[in-house]
Amino acid sequence: MSADETTFPEGFTFGVATSAYQVEGGIENDWAEWERAGKLKEPHARCGRAVDHWNRYEEDYGLALEAGASAFRISLEWARIEPERGRYDGAALEAYRERLLRMKARGLRPVVTLHHFTHPTWFHRETPWHSPASVEAFRAYARVCAPLLKGLDALLITLNEPMVVLLGGYLQGLIPPGISDGPKTMLAMENMVRAHVAAREELQAVLGKVELGISQNMLCFAPDRWWHPLDQAIVRLGAQAYNHAFHEALSSGKLRVTMPGLASTNVDIPQAKGSCEFIGVNYYSRAHLRFIPRHPFIEFKFRDRVGRGLTDIGWEDYPEGFGQILREVKRYGLPVWVTENGIDDRNGQRRPHYIHSHLAEVLKARAEGVDVRGYLYWSLLDNFEWLEGWGPRFGLYHVDFETMERRATPACEYLRTVAQGGRLVPPATPAPQPSAAR
Template sequence: MSTHEQTFPADFTFGVATSAYQVEGGIENDWAEWERAGKLKEPEARCGRAVDHWNRYEEDYRLARAVGATAFRISLEWARIEPERGRFDGAALEAYRERLLKMKAQGLRPVVTLHHFTHPTWFHRETPWHQPASVDAFRRYARECAALLEGLDALVISFNEPMVLLLGGYLQGAIPPGIIDGPTTMRALENLVRSHAAAREELLSRLGRVELGISQNTLAFAPDRWWHPLDRALVRLSAQAYNHAFHEALATGKLRVTMPGVASTRADIPGARDSVEFIGVNYYTRAHLRFVPRAPFIEFKYRDTQGRGLTDIGWEDWPEGFLQSLREVKRYGRPVWITENGIDDRAGTRRPHYLHTHLQQVLAARASGVDVRGYLYWSLLDNFEWLEGWGPRFGLYHVDFDTLERRVTPACDYFRAVAISRKLVPPGSPTSPDLLSKNGTGT
C-alpha cells in the first residue's frame, strides 16, 4: 500500500456495535423462552442480566468515546416496546428515547437497529414471519420506533442478518422459531423484504428522510475440494443466495433465490426497489463448502488454510475475504457501512492484529473505489453470544461476568490509536493509554 492508502479520511467514522438482548439484561422474549427450553449448547446457560447495559449505558457510552468511537450501534428490543400484541409500553419508549439523546450528547452518532434476531413472546404464535400478518405487525412497531429517532440523524438498520435468521430459524431449526421447512422459509423471506419496505414507509412518513439499510452477514465462500464441480457450483449458488439475494431485492424490487433440492422463490415486492440508502456489511470469516448426497446437500467447514489459527469460536481468520465482500457490494451503487466485524479472542492477545489486517482491507476497498463510510467493531463489550452462551469474547473491553466490571484490553489502545490518528498504525505503536486509564477502565 502507498502512504495515501494507509490513511482514513477525516469524515470516516469509527464506532462500536451492540445488540439489546446481548447486553441490556432483564428481557423476556422468544430467546429467553428458547433458553428455558434448554436449547443452547450449554442447556443451563441464561442471558439473564446480560452485562447490565440497561443500567450502565452512560458508562458504556464513555467507554466508547474513550476508544475514539463517534458512532454507537444499538438495537431496540421489540419485546420491551410491545410486550403484548397491540400494547406499546410508553415507559420503554421513553427510556430508549432518553438513551438515544444521551448517546447523541456524548458525541456518538446513533446507529439504530429495529430488529436484531429477537421477538416478543407473542410473535411466533400470533404473527410469524411466514404469515402475511407479520408485515402489519412490523409496520406498527416501526411506526412507534420512528418517533424515537426524530432529530437524531441516526443511521437506521431495519433487519440485522436476515439470512442468518431464516437459515437458523426456518431451515435448521436451531434458533427461534425452530422450524425446518424450505417453502416456509421462502414465505418468511418474502415477508421480511415486505416488512423492510413497510418500515421504510413509516419512517419516511414521520421523519421526512431517513438513512436506512440492512446489515447483511457476508461470508467468503470457497470449494472444500477446489477440483470438484459440485463444490464449485455450491459456492456460486451460496454466494448469490446468502450474500446477495436480500440486497438485490432491496435494489431491484425482485426477490430471486435458488436453493436446489431445498426451496426457491421468485417474487416481486412492491416498495422494495431502491429502498436503502446504504449497504450494511457484517463480515467475520470464510466457509468451505462441500456437496454431500443428502438434503440439504451442503456441508460447511472452517479450515485454517494459512496457518493463522482458527479463532476461538472456530472460524477461519481470512481478512482477504473482507476485501472481496466489500468489492462485491459496490455493484449496488450505495455507500457502504461495516456494521460488524470482530474476533472471538478469549485470551485478548490476537485482537489488535485482527483489527490491523481487517482495516487494511477496508483501505484497499476504498482505494479500489468502494465508498466505505464507516467501521463499527463488534463488539464494544464481551456479551451473551446466542447459542454459544457466555463462552465467546468479542469485546474491545473485557467484562468480568461475575462483577460486570469492564476492563481495558490491548485492543482498546489499538482501536483508539487508529481512530484518533486516522492512520493504519501497526499494532504496538505508541498510543495514549493515559486517557484510557482515566476514563476507560469501567471501575
Template structure:
C-alpha cells in the same frame, strides 16, 4: 497500480456495535423461552441480566468515546416495547428515548437497529414471518420506533442479518422459531423484504430523509474440495443466495433464491426497488462448502488454510475475504457501512492484529472505489453470544461476568490510535 491508502478521511466514521438482548439484561422474549427449553449448546446457560447495559449505559457510552468512537450501534428490543400484541410499553419507549438522547450528548451518533434476531413471546404464535400479517405488525412497531429518533440524525437498520435468522430459524430449526421447512423459509424471506419496505416508509414519513438499510452477514465462500464441481456449484449458488439475495431485492425489486432441493423463490416486489440508502456489511470469516448427498446437501466447514489459527469460536481468520466482499457490494452503487466486524479472542492478544488486517482491507477497498463510509467494531463489550452462551469474547472491553466490571483489552489502545489518528499503523 494504485498505491493503497494508509489514512482514513476526516469524515470516515469509527464506531462500536451492540444488540439489546446481548447486553441490556432483564428481557423476556423468544430467546429467553429458547434458553429455558435447554436449546443452547450449553443447556443451562441463560442471558438473564446480560451485562446490565440497561443500567450502565452511560458508563458504556464513556467507554465508547474513550476508544475514539463517534457512532454507537444499538438495537431496540421489540419485546420491551410491545410485550403484548398491540400494547406498547410507554415506560420502555421513554427509556429508549432517554438513552438515545444521552448517547447523542456523549458525542455518539446513534445507529439504531429495529430488529436484531429477537421477538416478543407472542410473535411466533400469532403473526410469524411466514404469514403475511407479520408485515403489518412490524410496520406498526416501526412507527412507534420512528418517534424515538426525532432530532437525533440516526442511521436506521431495519433488520440485522435476515439470512442468518432464516437459515437458523426457518431452515435448520436451530434458533427461534425452530422451523425446518424450505417453503416456509421463502415465504418468511419475502415478508421480511416487505417488512423492510414498510418500516423504511414509516421512518421516512416521521423523520424525513433518513439513511436506512439492512445489516447483512456476508461470508467468503470456497469449495471444500477445489476439484469437485458440486462443491464449486455450491459456492456460486450459496454465495448468491446467502450474501446477495436480500441486498439485490432492495436494489432491483426482484427476490431470487435458487438452491435446488433446499429453497427456491422468484418473486417481484416492485416497492422494494431502490429501498436502501446504504449497504450494511457484517463480515467475520470464510466458510468452505461441501456437497453431501442428503438434505440440505451442504456442509459448512472452517479451515485454517494460512496457519493463522482459527479464532476461539472456530472460524477462519480470513481478511482477504473482507476485501472481496466489499468489492462485491460495489455493484449496488450505494455507500457501504461495515456494521459488524470482530473476533472471538478470549486471551485478548489477537484482536489488535485482527483489527489491523481487516482495516487494511477497508482501505484497499476504498482505493478501488468502494464507498466505505464507516466501520463499527463488534463489539464494544463481551456479551451473551446466542447459541454459544457466555463462552465467546468479542469485546474491546473484557467483562467479568460475575462482577460486570469492564476492563480494557489491548485492542482498545489500537482502536483509539487508528480512530483518532486516522492512520493505519501496525500494532505493537
C-alpha cells in the same frame, strides 16, 4: 502502500456495535423462552441480566469514547416496547429516547437497529414471518419507534442478518422459531423484504429523509475441494443466496433464491426497488462448502487454509475475504457501512492484529472505488453470544460476568490510536503465533 491505503478520509466513522438482548438484561422474549427450553449448546445457560447495559449505559458510552468511537450501534428491543400485541410500553419508549439523546449528547452518532434476532413472545404464535400478518406487525412497531429517532441524525437498520434468522430459524430449526420447512422459509423471506419496505415508509413519514439499510451477514465462500465442480457450483449458489439475495431484492425489487433440494423463490416486489440508502456488511470469516450426496447436500466447514489459526470460536481468520466482499457490494452503487466485524479472542492478544488486517482491507477497497463510510467493531463488550452462551469473548472490553467490571483489552488503545490519527498503523506488539493449522 500508497497514501490511499494507509489514511482514512476525513469524516470516516469508527464505532462500536451492540444488540439489546445481548447486553441490556432483564428481557422476556422468544430467546428467553428458547433458553428455558434448554436449546442452547450449554442447556443451562441463561442471558438473564446480560452485562447490565440497561443500567450502565452512561458508563458504556464513556468506554466507547475512550476506545476512539464516534458512533454507537444499538438495537431497540421489540419485546420491551410491545410486550403484548398492540400494547406499547410508554416507560420503555421513554427510556430508549433518553438513552439515544444521551448518546448523541456525548458525541456518539446513534446507529439504531429495529430488529436484531429477537421477537416478542407473542410474535411466532400470532404473526410469524411466514404469515403476511408479520408485515403489518412490523409496520406498527416501526411506527411507534419512529418518534424516538427525531433529531438524532441516526443511521437506521431495519433488519440485522435476516439470512441468519431464516436459515437458523426456518430451515435448520436451530434458533427461534425452530422450524425446518423450505417453503415457509421462502415465504418468511418475502415477508421480511416487505416488512423492511413497510418500516421504511413509517420512518420516512415521521423523519422525512432517512439513511436506512439492512445489516447482512456476509461470508466469503470457497469450495472445500477446489477442483470439484459440485463444490464450485454450491459456492456460487450459496454466495448468491446467502450474501446477495436480500441486497439485490432491496436494490432491484426482484427476490431470487435457488437452494437446490432445499428451497427456492422467484418473486417481484416492486416497492422494494431502491429501498436502501446504504449497504450494511457484517463480516467475520470464510467458509468452505462441500457437496454431499444426501440431505441437506451441503457440508459447511471453517478451515485454516492459510495458517493464521482459527479464532477461539473456531472460525477462519481471513481478512482477504473481507476485501472480496467489500468489492462485491460495489455493484449496488451505494455507500457501504461495516456494521459488524470482530473476533472471539479470549485472551485479547489477537484482536489488535485482527482489526489491523481488516481495516487494511477497508482501505484497499476504498482505493478501488468502494465507498466505505464507516467501521463498527463487534462488540464494545463481551456479551451473551446466542447459542454459544457465555463462552465467546468478542469485546473490546473484557467483562467479568459476576461483578460486571469492564476492563480494557489491548484493542482499545489500538483502535483509539487509529481512529484519532486517521491512519492505519501496525499494532505495538507482534501477533501471537497460531496453533497448528487445521
